[in-house]
Amino acid sequence: MFFDDCKLFRDVAHSRSLSKAAQQSNISQPAATQRIHEMERRAGTGLLDRSTRPLGLTAAGKIFAELCRDVLRREEAFTTQLEDLVESLEGSVRVASIYSIGLSEMARLREEFLKANPRATLQIELLRPDKVYEAVEADQADLGFISYPEHRRDLTIIDWREERMTLAAYPGHRLAGRTMVEPSDLAGETFIAFDEEVIIRKELDRFFKENDVEVSIAMQFDNIQSIKEAVAQGGGVSILPERTMQAEIEQKRLVSIPLHAPKLLRPVAIIHRRKKKFNRAGREFLKLVTE
Numbered sequence: 001m002f003f004d005d006c007k008l009f010r011d012v013a014h015s016r017s018l019s020k021a022a023q024q025s026n027i028s029q030p031a032a033t034q035r036i037h038e039m040e041r042r043a044g045t046g047l048l049d050r051s052t053r054p055l056g057l058t059a060a061g062k063i064f065a066e067l068c069r070d071v072l073r074r075e076e077a078f079t080t081q082l083e084d085l086v087e088s089l090e091g092s093v094r095v096a097s098i099y100s101i102g103l104s105e106m107a108r109l110r111e112e113f114l115k116a117n118p119r120a121t122l123q124i125e126l127l128r129p130d131k132v133y134e135a136v137e138a139d140q141a142d143l144g145f146i147s148y149p150e151h152r153r154d155l156t157i158i159d160w161r162e163e164r165m166t167l168a169a170y171p172g173h174r175l176a177g178r179t180m181v182e183p184s185d186l187a188g189e190t191f192i193a194f195d196e197e198v199i200i201r202k203e204l205d206r207f208f209k210e211n212d213v214e215v216s217i218a219m220q221f222d223n224i225q226s227i228k229e230a231v232a233q234g235g236g237v238s239i240l241p242e243r244t245m246q247a248e249i250e251q252k253r254l255v256s257i258p259l260h261a262p263k264l265l266r267p268v269a270i271i272h273r274r275k276k277k278f279n280r281a282g283r284e285f286l287k288l289v290t291e
Contacts, residue, residue, distance in 0.1 A: 003071070007068070009036070009039060013062075039064070045058070047060055048061055079277075080277045091282070093281050094140070096125050096136060097126055100147070103126070103244075104244050104246065110122050112288060137273065143270055143271070144270065145271075148199040157269050157270075160289070166257060166258055167186075167239055167257040168255075169231065171253075176257070179257075179258070181258070182260045183261060187214060187215070189215050190216050190218045191217050192235055194222065224240055232248060232254055
């Protein structure tokens with residue numbers, strides 16, 4: 001119960017929300033409120049500043065939140081050391097990934113990992129980028145796979161790779177037979193774009209601006225899978241990471257045409273909580289993906 005209380009208060013301190021923290025602990029908000037009241041009773045002082053929105057911490061609450069974080073780090077280290085005493089590699093690895101990486105990479109990684117570590121388990125959840133960060137920061141995922149990583153105080157970023165961006169077109173498109181496309185070739189072209197709030201859209205907008213090219217945006221989506229389908233149906237062309245199109249290229253539904261733009265790359269990274277103590281299964285999985 002003590003560790004559960006520490007986790008609940010740490011989550012409240014991080015999210016500044018009782019309802020979000022309750023959800024992360026799989027309890028009701030009234031139950032979370034009651035447990036916080038009991039912590040305050042034992043501490044003999046208020047821990048939350050309920051007069052602010054979002055929820056704030058009192059001076060005592062800030063000290064207690066740091067204590068909770070330290071206790072949970074020590075508990076995690078203890079569990080890891082205990083697992084290391086077991087000869088066989090067991091344990092679970094929790095992975096949160098953006099859809100494009102999850103759909104194109106995780107089946108292969110799962111197969112390789114479980115073949116080498118048959119007694120371990122690998123839990124993979126596909127999420128929007130903001131939810132990947134939330135899952136890792138709330139310790140609901142051990143590792144996160146993300147593109148265009150954001151530097152955050154509580155996270156460690158491992159640069160994984162840079163993916164070449166190429167022109168995606170359907171086989172019958174006028175540019176489909178080219179071996180190389182100049183940015184100027186795309187002027188006025190019907191284009192399937194990412195939604196404006198997606199980071200990759202901002203990078204592509206910058207690319208078009210730098211090359212003085214205007215395209216005609218026909219549709220916008222927030223994910224690569226929908227863009228690939230729209231392009232394959234003849235709705236226009238797009239610019240996507242080449243690795244994400246391999247299945248459609250093999251099915252002859254899409255063609256990938258190199259762009260004369262060597263710096264147009266999508267950075268992909270692995271993130272985890274700073275000072276994260278991985279169990280043996282986690283260390284083996286991280287070793288597999290980084291090597």
